[in-house]
Amino acid sequence: MEETTHSGEPLYLKVARLIEAQIQAGGLRVGDRIPSIRSFSRQQKVSVSTTLQAYFWLENRGYVEARNKSGFYVRVPLEDLAPEPKFRTADSGPAEVGVGDVLMKVMRAVAEPGMVPLGAACPAPALQPYHKLNRITRSIAHSDPFHSSYYQFPPGSELLRRQIARRSLEFGCSFSAADILITCGAMEALNLCLRAVAGPGDVIAIESPTYFGVLLAIEALGMKALEIPTHPRTGLNLDALESSIKKHRVKACIAMTNCQNPLGYIMGDEKKKALVDLLARRQIPLIEDDLSGDLAFDLERPKVAKAFDRNGMVLLCSSFSKVLAPGFRVGWVEAGRYRKEVERLKFLTTIATPSLPQLVVANFLESGGYDRHLRSLRLALNDQIQAMSKAIAKYFPSGTRLTRPAGGYLLWVELPKSVNALKLFRQAIAEKITIIPGGLFSASGHYQSHIRISCGYPWSDQIDRALVTLGKLCEEFAR
Ligand SMILES: Cc1ncc(COP(=O)(O)O)c(C=O)c1O
Numbered sequence: 001m002e003e004t005t006h007s008g009e010p011l012y013l014k015v016a017r018l019i020e021a022q023i024q025a026g027g028l029r030v031g032d033r034i035p036s037i038r039s040f041s042r043q044q045k046v047s048v049s050t051t052l053q054a055y056f057w058l059e060n061r062g063y064v065e066a067r068n069k070s071g072f073y074v075r076v077p078l079e080d081l082a083p084e085p086k087f088r089t090a091d092s093g094p095a096e097v098g099v100g101d102v103l104m105k106v107m108r109a110v111a112e113p114g115m116v117p118l119g120a121a122c123p124a125p126a127l128q129p130y131h132k133l134n135r136i137t138r139s140i141a142h143s144d145p146f147h148s149s150y151y152q153f154p155p156g157s158e159l160l161r162r163q164i165a166r167r168s169l170e171f172g173c174s175f176s177a178a179d180i181l182i183t184c185g186a187m188e189a190l191n192l193c194l195r196a197v198a199g200p201g202d203v204i205a206i207e208s209p210t211y212f213g214v215l216l217a218i219e220a221l222g223m224k225a226l227e228i229p230t231h232p233r234t235g236l237n238l239d240a241l242e243s244s245i246k247k248h249r250v251k252a253c254i255a256m257t258n259c260q261n262p263l264g265y266i267m268g269d270e271k272k273k274a275l276v277d278l279l280a281r282r283q284i285p286l287i288e289d290d291l292s293g294d295l296a297f298d299l300e301r302p303k304v305a306k307a308f309d310r311n312g313m314v315l316l317c318s319s320f321s322k323v324l325a326p327g328f329r330v331g332w333v334e335a336g337r338y339r340k341e342v343e344r345l346k347f348l349t350t351i352a353t354p355s356l357p358q359l360v361v362a363n364f365l366e367s368g369g370y371d372r373h374l375r376s377l378r379l380a381l382n383d384q385i386q387a388m389s390k391a392i393a394k395y396f397p398s399g400t401r402l403t404r405p406a407g408g409y410l411l412w413v414e415l416p417k418s419v420n421a422l423k424l425f426r427q428a429i430a431e432k433i434t435i436i437p438g439g440l441f442s443a444s445g446h447y448q449s450h451i452r453i454s455c456g457y458p459w460s461d462q463i464d465r466a467l468v469t470l471g472k473l474c475e476e477f478a479r
Contacts, residue, residue, distance in 0.1 A: 012053035015044055019054070023063055023074055030390070031383050032074045034064055067297070067379060076386045082393045082402040085232050085414040085450075092444035094203045094226045094248055097219035099440050103212055106425065110434040116466040117457055119434030121261060121410060122326050124457040127380055129364070129373045133325055136363045140356065152355035154346045156182025156332075160362035164332055167365070171293060172307025173316075179334050181343050182353050186291050189317035189333035191217045192349070193287045194252065196341040197315070198223055202251035205244060207236055209412070209441030209450070211261040211289070214254050218443070225443035226250060232403050232412070235260065235267035238274055245282055252285045257305045258293035262412045262441055262452040264405020266302050273308040280313050285338065290318045294374055296407035297382050312337030320361050322408075323377060328357035381409045384455040391464060392453070395471030397478065411453045412438075419449045419477040427473050433466045 022028045034055075035043065041051040055072050058064045064072040110119035117124075140147055155161060161177035168175040183189040190213065198204060200222035206214055208227035218225050226244055229237045236255060244250065255275065257267045267275070279286050290304050306316040315338055319331030330353075335342040364370060385405055392402055392413060399416035415421065421437035428435050438450025457463065 010053075011046060012050045012057060015040075015046055015050060016054035016057045018044070019058055020061075020063060028074050030074050030076055030386060033070075034058075034072045034074065036071055065297075065382075067382065070375070070379070076390045080393055081389050081404070082396065082400045085401040085403060085412060087229070087231050092208075092227050092446070094224040095443040097215045097223075097225050097443040099212055099215050099443070100219050102422075103216065103440055106436065106440065109429050110436070112434075114432060115429075116433045116462055118453045118463070118466060119436050120456070121322070121452075121454050122456050123322065123377060123381065123409060126458070127377055127456070128325055129369065130325070132367075132369060133360055133364060136360050136367075137356070140359050140363065144359075147359060148355050150355070151352040152182075152358060153352050154181055154343050156180075156353050157355065157358040157362055159366070160330070160358045161332075163362050163365035167370075168334075170301045171290070172303035173334070175334055179339065181333050181335065181339070181346060182358055183317075183319075183331040183333055183346060184350060184353055185321055185329040185331040186289060186317050186319035187213055187217070187331070188346075188350070189319070189331045190214065190254070190287060190289060191221070192342045192345045193285075193315040193317060193333060193335060193338070194218070194221055194223065194254075195345050196335065196338045197285045197287070198251040203248050205241060205250045205253040205284075206443075207255055207260065208444075209262055209438065209447055210254070211256065212436075212440040214289070215440075215443055223251075227442060227444055227446070230260070230263060231265070232263050233265050233406075235263075235265045235271060236275060238271065238278060241275075242278060245278075245284065250282075250284055252287060253279055254287045254289065255305070256289045256291070258290055258302045259295055259406065259408035261292070261408070262410050262436075263403050264408050264410055264412070265403075266296055266298070266406040267305075269303055269308075272303065272305040276305050276308045276314060280309075280311050283313070285336075286314045288314055288316045290316060292322050292408045293318070294323055295378055295381060295409070297378060298406065302407075306334065306336075309336060315342070323374065324361060324364065325357075328361060329354070330357050330361050378407070380458065381407075381455065384409065384457070384459060385411065387459040388453065388455045388463070388467070391467045392471075395468050397471065397475050400474070409454055409456045411455060413451050413453055415449045415451065415474055416478060417449050419474050421447070421449055421451050424451065424470075424473055424477070428470060431466075431469050431473075433469060435470070 161180040165175040306314040315335040401414035403412040425437040436452040438447030
């Protein structure tokens with residue numbers, strides 16, 4: 001039975017209000033860890049289950065959040081955030097893709113030195129385990145001076161493939177080393193998969209908005225993109241996908257089911273399974289991009305859609321670019337029934353993959369430091385997302401809408417209609433601030449008033465000032 005106070009109020013509520021009051025008075029601030037359940041129970045002389053109820057109450061009201069087995073932390077109150085983006089439902093039909101030229105210009109500007117880095121989707125170098133990676137590199141050079149004196153032909157380093165296979169249990173699969181092919185980043189994996197399952201002129205169903213690299217690959221291969229509406233929290237609209245499949249001859253589907261770029265959603269297990277089943281019924285392969293699944297903020301690492309694949313129709317791509325070292329270009333693919341064809345295409349395209357980065361990543365994984373690194377990276381990214389979300393709500397004009405990512409380091413910002421995101425991008429570059437204009441995430445001309453903001457860098461005065469400037473630039477469009 002629920003414990004109550006003299007006034008009849010549930011005891012857990014009284015206890016929860018103590019923490020609520022501390023948060024409101026500023027004694028506990030965003031990012032602070034609240035006392036552990038056991039110590040708070042002892043301190044307040046209440047049962048563990050009462051404290052647990054109190055913490056869930058605080059969590060439901062958005063005061064705190066549970067983080068990866070490390071306790072409860074104060075979060076940005078929900079009412080301090082801008083509302084979420086609207087759910088787009090319009091169907092746009094297959095479109096030729098033409099984002100390559102603009103994207104090259106945008107990326108060149110984003111990579112200029114001295115910019116405030118809100119554009120590129122990468123964690124700050126300081127958040128990458130470069131010390132350890134450098135140490136491993138030196139030790140390999142010392143113990144195996146011939147590490148790069150031969151071609152590392154497909155499928156790639158066995159040591160690395162074994163480590164990836166071992167980790168596959170974490171996301172609901174049980175791969176063997178022989179299932180995996182090492183690639184030059186996830187981008188090569190996506191390209192190879194597309195080439196294995198479709199050809200020029202074919203229609204590829206994609207999430208809308210989607211990562212511009214997906215559009216680039218479709219463009220480069222002369223295919224067409226069919227944008228499927230997504231919900232900013234729950235992902236692909238499966239009804240819309242089903243009716244698009246009935247209307248158009250869809251040859252393949254590409255989806256980021258975990259920590260989607262740019263929306264940050266994680267599709268639930270049931271939805272992942274429904275997606276896999278829907279496509280399998282129509283013999284449509286699913287190319288799944290799980291680049292940032294390891295960066296989910298939840299207690300448990302989310303499964304991939306591949307975990308529900310019974311027919312080898314899901315081609316799972318990933319890489320270590322977002323968690324270890326983008327410059328290593330170490331990616332991989334488990335291509336199901338298309339494995340041989342993907343491996344053949346890999347050989348025809350680049351013959352081999354650089355050997356040293358593969359060895360370094362394999363050693364890093366083997367040494368057991370990966371999970372520890374992930375834990376601290378996720379916490380840092382979650383903090384950065386919250387700080388940035390709060391600042392955007394404060395500095396951007398009313399009418400701004402903002403995603404609530406379930407992982408990763410990206411925010412998708414819907415600006416008032418008067419804002420032209422490409423113009424805003426140019427003005428921001430003149431102020432030495434990088435952002436990515438929303439038009440690059442669509443093949444059909446959507447998202448002209450949206451931008452993607454990367455939260456890969458720790459909060460600083462410089463970032464605060466950059467967001468103030470961006471907010472002012474947005475306001476000027478309304479004048
Ligand atoms: C969703 C997504 N997929 C694939 C890639 C490409 O990954 P890689 O750098 O490993 O080629 C990126 C890079 O930003 C990405 O965000």
